[in-house]
Amino acid sequence: MSLLAGEIALDGASRSFALTPDRTNTLKELFVRGGRRARHGVRALDDVDLHVAPGEAVGLIGRNGAGKTSTLRCLAGIVPLDEGRAECGGRTVSLLELGAGFGADFTGRENILLSGALHGFGRAEMEERVDRIIEFSELGDFIDAPVRAYSSGMQLRLGFSIVAHLDADVMLIDEVLAVGDESFQRKCMARIAERMAAGATLVLVSHDPTAIERICRRVVVLDGGRVAFDGQVADGLLFYHRLLGQGEERARSLRPDSHRAAVDVEELELLDEAGRPRAVFRTGEQLDVRLRLRARQAAERAVVAVEVRDQRGELCFRTDETVGALDGATDLTFSVPRLNLMGGDYDVAVGAHDQDAPASPELDRVARFAVTHSLDGEGIADLRGTWSPVGRREVVR
Amino acid sequence: MRYGFLFEQMVRRELRQKYKGSALGVLWYLVNPLVLMGAYALVFSVLLKVADLPDYPLFLLVGLIVWVFFSQALLAAAPSLVQNAALVRKVRFPRETIPASVATVQLATFLVMLAVVAPLALVIRGSADPALALLVPLVALLFSLVLGLSLLVAVLHAHYRDVEPVLAAMLLPWFFLTPIFLPIDSMPGIADHAWLGEVLRWGNPIAPFIEAIRDVLYAGAAPTGGTLLYVLVAGLGALGLGVGLFRRLERDLAVIL
Numbered sequence: 001m002s003l004l005a006g007e008i009a010l011d012g013a014s015r016s017f018a019l020t021p022d023r024t025n026t027l028k029e030l031f032v033r034g035g036r037r038a039r040h041g042v043r044a045l046d047d048v049d050l051h052v053a054p055g056e057a058v059g060l061i062g063r064n065g066a067g068k069t070s071t072l073r074c075l076a077g078i079v080p081l082d083e084g085r086a087e088c089g090g091r092t093v094s095l096l097e098l099g100a101g102f103g104a105d106f107t108g109r110e111n112i113l114l115s116g117a118l119h120g121f122g123r124a125e126m127e128e129r130v131d132r133i134i135e136f137s138e139l140g141d142f143i144d145a146p147v148r149a150y151s152s153g154m155q156l157r158l159g160f161s162i163v164a165h166l167d168a169d170v171m172l173i174d175e176v177l178a179v180g181d182e183s184f185q186r187k188c189m190a191r192i193a194e195r196m197a198a199g200a201t202l203v204l205v206s207h208d209p210t211a212i213e214r215i216c217r218r219v220v221v222l223d224g225g226r227v228a229f230d231g232q233v234a235d236g237l238l239f240y241h242r243l244l245g246q247g248e249e250r251a252r253s254l255r256p257d258s259h260r261a262a263v264d265v266e267e268l269e270l271l272d273e274a275g276r277p278r279a280v281f282r283t284g285e286q287l288d289v290r291l292r293l294r295a296r297q298a299a300e301r302a303v304v305a306v307e308v309r310d311q312r313g314e315l316c317f318r319t320d321e322t323v324g325a326l327d328g329a330t331d332l333t334f335s336v337p338r339l340n341l342m343g344g345d346y347d348v349a350v351g352a353h354d355q356d357a358p359a360s361p362e363l364d365r366v367a368r369f370a371v372t373h374s375l376d377g378e379g380i381a382d383l384r385g386t387w388s389p390v391g392r393r394e395v396v397r
Numbered sequence: 398m399r400y401g402f403l404f405e406q407m408v409r410r411e412l413r414q415k416y417k418g419s420a421l422g423v424l425w426y427l428v429n430p431l432v433l434m435g436a437y438a439l440v441f442s443v444l445l446k447v448a449d450l451p452d453y454p455l456f457l458l459v460g461l462i463v464w465v466f467f468s469q470a471l472l473a474a475a476p477s478l479v480q481n482a483a484l485v486r487k488v489r490f491p492r493e494t495i496p497a498s499v500a501t502v503q504l505a506t507f508l509v510m511l512a513v514v515a516p517l518a519l520v521i522r523g524s525a526d527p528a529l530a531l532l533v534p535l536v537a538l539l540f541s542l543v544l545g546l547s548l549l550v551a552v553l554h555a556h557y558r559d560v561e562p563v564l565a566a567m568l569l570p571w572f573f574l575t576p577i578f579l580p581i582d583s584m585p586g587i588a589d590h591a592w593l594g595e596v597l598r599w600g601n602p603i604a605p606f607i608e609a610i611r612d613v614l615y616a617g618a619a620p621t622g623g624t625l626l627y628v629l630v631a632g633l634g635a636l637g638l639g640v641g642l643f644r645r646l647e648r649d650l651a652v653i654l
Contacts, residue, residue, distance in 0.1 A: 100487030103410040117403035
């Protein structure tokens with residue numbers, strides 16, 4: 001079964017890697033098995049089925065060790081499979097690592113030829129592209145300096161410019177775009193879109209949901225070497241965040257045990273409108289912060305504080321509220337009817353104290369939640385509005 | 398050839414890595430055999446007086462340049478895949494080009510030395526012999542042998558990192574067992590142990606190559622039919638073996654490097 005140009009097929013693809021280098025092989029075994037080692041290690045790819053149509057862009061996400069890079073290396077034909085098949089139709093180019101395939105002592109210009117040659121291009125094909133690649137990379141005079149002297153951003157400029165101009169049917173890109181500056185990243189995205197419009201297929205591995213969202217319509221989440229999710233970007237990212245939340249403690253204490261205050265936050269949980277614990281929310285959903293307070297001695301007028309910060313630590317919202325007399329354990333819910341936060345990771349921290357204490361409440365417990373990204377806005381606050389025509393109006397001065 | 402351009406690029410890359418920051422550059426490849434030749438000529442033709450051959454330095458030089466090509470190529474090829482691990486792990490391309498480009502760089506320096514030695518031999522002998530035409534196929538077969546063994550040691554070293562040190566340790570005794578400073582028949586002890594002469598001649602794959610090239614360049618005569626046949630079989634056989642084993646063992650290179 002041969003593939004169309006730009007088509008990708010993984011069928012029952014499996015590949016294991018030994019965790020420790022297996023040095024007990026005898027020479028005889030080596031020759032008999034052709035260098036295939038007995039493996040009892042991790043299955044980096046475990047019966048993976050994945051089909052990509054020409055012109056599609058697929059984002060590959062997953063936790064560390066989920067098999068993302070292994071999938072790309074198998075697709076690129078660098079690492080052979082143990083079972084199944086991994087094939088790309090047409091010409092495939094890969095950008096798996098910054099500076100991969102560069103000669104450090106070669107100049108940028110010489111490396112363009114070398115990289116092209118490694119991807120199977122001939123001299124004439126490369127010489128015709130060199131000028132376009134140099135222009136796209138914006139490296140200027142540095143193009144004639146040895147790559148040894150390049151920063152990682154410059155290596156990306158060169159590496160991506162080359163890969164993007166080889167007119168490949170399939171592009172495999174691993175986690176490298178992140179080092180580029182914003183304007184070059186935009187340029188990369190535009191170029192990728194251009195290539196896709198011409199029928200090229202892209203598989204992009206990234207930890208950065210924004211990059212995935214900007215380029216891909218389809219997301220595949222890998223977990224433990226298996227396809228855990230395959231579908232629309234928004235759902236895929238939601239799934240991924242849920243996956244990340246698993247196995248982590250939902251809330252942790254900010255205070256050392258020895259540093260007890262008059263009122264402690266004993267428990268902190270985030271719930272959805274149905275009262276189920278959740279770590280991932282969509283913009284506009286209801287978010288309930290459920291906490292249990294314990295007063296060491298009866299408090300006359302307890303004050304509770306809730307604070308939400310984004311992943312850089314910027315304060316998004318804070319409120320202090322007097323909740324009145326407290327004695328023993330008390331359950332409280334702080335309900336946000338409409339979560340007006342855009343996609344990203346956030347921390348919600350709570351604290352409580354008796355009004356008589358001098359300062360405003362110290363924060364006691366923190367829980368992390370994620371908001372899934374949406375396609376029609378960026379930033380922190382959800383201020384999504386509607387555009388409408390205003391009708392003809394004459395501006396008279 | 399589809400990968401001709403790749404091969405050219407890889408050879409350039411290899412050369413650039415070799416000569417970077419070196420004042421003498423390619424001349425280093427000529428210095429090594431010249432220094433060796435001077436020392437051996439002094440020891441064997443002046444001090445020890447075992448060699449009673451006409452134009453002894455020329456005799457030595459021809460053997461030495463072949464040996465230096467052979468040994469340097471293998472020593473450089475063995476670690477070449479490991480040294481280029483980053484490339485093998487991240488890009489798909491025919492991996493044979495790595496040891497092949499290393500061997501080719503050594504071939505280039507060998508050809509430079511040959512271009513010096515061959516006219517020298519003609520001047521010293523004062524005549525050209527039709528057997529000289531055999532030099533071209535002999536060098537081609539020598540390269541075939543070196544290329545085959547380079548592929549072999551490179552891929553074996555990738556699997557077993559002992560290969561390079563073992564090779565380095567073998568090359569010195571191997572050098573002394575190779576008929577470089579004396580023809581096998583002129584070795585003083587050979588008269589009592591004729592069988593040893595046969596072992597030295599046929600048991601050492603590089604020995605017939607040295608004898609054949611020396612016949613052509615130094616003696617100005619065609620090698621014996623047996624030597625030519627040996628050179629043909631050994632050259633093509635080594636290449637076949639090298640390519641075959643490389644193909645068989647390269648499968649998991651990206652994982653083990």
